[in-house]
Amino acid sequence: MSTEYDNFVGGEWLPSDDGETFTVRNPAATDEIVSRYQRSTEEDVDAAVAAAAAAQPDWAAMPGPERGAILRRTGELLAERKQSLVTTLTTEEGKTTAEATPEVQRAIDIFHYYAEKARDFDGTVKAASGRDKTLHTRKEPMGVAALVTPWNYPIAIPAWKLAPALATGNAVVIKPASEAPSLVRAIVDCLDEAGLPAGVVNFLTGSGSEIGGPLVSHDDVDVVSFTGSTRVGTTVYEQSVADGKRAQCEMGGKNPAVVLPSADIDEAVEVVGAGAFGVTGQACTATSRAIVHEEVYEEFVAGIVDHAQEITVGDGLDGADMGPQVSESELDGTLQYINIAQDEGARLAAGGSRLDEGDHADGHYVEPTVFADVETGMRIAQEEVFGPVLAVIPVSDFDEAVSVANDSEYGLSASVLTDSLSEAERFSRQIETGVVKVNEKTTGLELHVPFGGVKQSSTNTYREQGDAGLEFFTTTKTIYTNF
Template sequence: MSDTAKNYVNGEWVESETGETIDVQNPANPSETVATYQKSDGSDAKEAVEAAVAAKAEWANTPGPERGRILREAGTLLGQRKEELTDKLVAEEGKARGEASGEVQRAIDIFHYFSAKASDLGGTVKGASGQNTNLYTREMPVGVAALVTPWNYPIAIPAWKLAPALAAGNAVVLKPASLAPGVVIEIARALDEAGLPDGVLNVVTGPGSAVGSEFIENEGTDAVSFTGSSQVGEMVYEQATDAGKRVQTELGGKNPTVVMDSADPAEAADIVANGGFGTTGQSCTACSRAIVHEDVYDEFVDELVDRAESIDIGPGNEHEMGPQVSEDELNSTLEYVDIAQDEGATLAAGGGVPEGDDVEEGYFVEPAVFTDVTNDMRIAQEEVFGPVVAVIKVSDFEEGLDVANDVEYGLSASVVTDDHTEANRFVEEAEAGVVKVNDKTTGLELHVPFGGVKRSSSETWREQGDAGLDFYTIEKTVYDSY
């Protein structure tokens, strides 16, 4: 077991006032404790907010290029430690090594991207109606941003919240997910070594009910960004808005891929398998519904079943698909497998706990394919957050589009078709914040907006790219008469 990691508050590594700790186990081998972290409470969170409030003015007045230099140096340090960070991510979250390495690289790229954007922040000059007047805008930081991040992308999501917040001149308090906080601690370490002033970033580990709630409700924080389940996110949104905060939430999904009769079934099955089974299905943008034209349905199902059954399952360092992150997540997936069968769906592949020496102790599950699914079944309506794909048969494009939209969520959606008219209509009419043509529902570029509609988002502010900066800035209009 490694030494107990500490919170990062006001430029110092400190223990929680509770004296309690949290052990993080390896989901591929739960008897192995990977690391131990502080189990902090509201008083620890309050101290972090106080440190951020004290530091925000100096950081806001730091020139953008200097802020960018620090972000760039932090990204470089993360790059130098990429293998170490990948090891930590695999051990704590369970993700397959290739996926974990790609996620770490994404965090590095995000810091480098926003390091450049920090120099561009300033404002715009406008023409005034009268003479002898300068009319322009200034982009000001919001103040102190409270970030609450999830376990499924434990370095990428904190990075795409934190980097634009710092680039825009905000101080930050951050609560990482308790299941996999280690890589966030390493981000704080890199920023500290890069020269970030004391108090500008504060990281406190512990339960959301104590640490997260204090961050959200404390009068010292000005903005709240949360990623997680819709149920929790809606409570966070209510808390934050009641406290008068600017708030951004990115939540769950029930993401469809519509496969039309012009599609090649094998190619479509590759797209759905990559979107549905990648990251063990533990992605808010994962494909959980394949909505398939009846003319290619049978062949598509055969191809998807082949892919599900050929996936190599085991510990992430040696296998294609790792475990679910916890026993609770595994049990939830297995429960949905039972529910689907009870409602009349046919289990065409997987859905059980695999056997073998490599998978004997961990939270492993076989990727599942369900057929004979109707859109009123729970398996077609509720987020599973595991490697489970429900295949729904439709007779034409109109029915496919209707089924795709007939859920409470609207995060990501894709269509597989050779018909340009169908593709264009899907782009226009799919009720989702991210729409793809002939591509999987997962995978995001870092320089374009990301967010959902309906229960997938607060529909207030987008993340990533220039849209990510918008959330962390307030525009001030200046009239300068001379």
């Protein structure tokens, strides 16, 4: 029997207004119902926002070190439950245990990081221009934050939104993706146990199409943070700013890895393969395009094909290298792009098929897939697939490589594989992305530095993580005192 979980509103676990629920299934074994959650309504949104608005002033008035102590205790509680959270993440989202474990640790680290930041995040003292005067600034919370988080990093991304929002004195209503809501519920449970005052965090589950709009456009919501697709994120941003709210949306990517002749090709294959097929390609920062110099093109293609064919696909709890896609719709989307690529003339070099026999019969499995001889105008080179599919594009020189890399409506993450310091520096300056890596995979982020994209990958308003996360959730007041 699966467990049914409630919303968390005003410090209480409560059913939705109309009592309707939805099921969450294991993507590795779709006949297994993992849990049931509330299908929330607009009335539930109103209740959650009201609870947050009522609780926020007292939470903001609490000294930063006291708020930080609650965040620190939350991180400790998450650490105590780490193994259980890893299993839950794998069972709901499909990541392998090897991928789920560092993600859970990332969430723990984020709460500890912002616990310390809460101690001394405030304004600055400036010299006044006259005698007998003081001049200083103060950081103040925005108010009520609406957080809409995705399924592909179901504990790390909620953590890097929740922790800075709370550290700076905001109250929160958070809506996780319906495919994997249990990790956010676990964070909320830990916050409650750590002593967070009632109403400061509120947790709603349900369809984004039904409650997402009412949440981000609610009159009493002051700031909105969203991570998800470009299509949905654009709508969220428009709804949010129409009423003058502050908003940030991090969205899709078509991330390139450029392989140049000076690179160690074996190393390049490992780096690109990890970026393309890790987390089943279900990352906004996943390596989707390998742009390879013609001098090493054939060697690279042979290597990446071998790499893809050596990956074991299966249940993440059973030691597989790559797990299933999260849902039937995501799998269908990947298979459609595989067909489109073949129709357009790309050469299928590895994979390309759904796995649906034997141990794969009940899951959303697809082979790691490599297309070679891809042209930059093909849809497989332009549109986000969000699955384990890599398009390999040949180029003749460095300038063409950068031009092809920038030939995209997205601009999130990029990497260059080279042993030339000059090429690395030129690439980092010329590439049109928010994140650039040299001799590293396009995925993987440090928690203490800004993260975000350009073009259609982001609203490019505010960055997330590190001090940038704190800045997004606060406003600055300047105070003049004549004594």
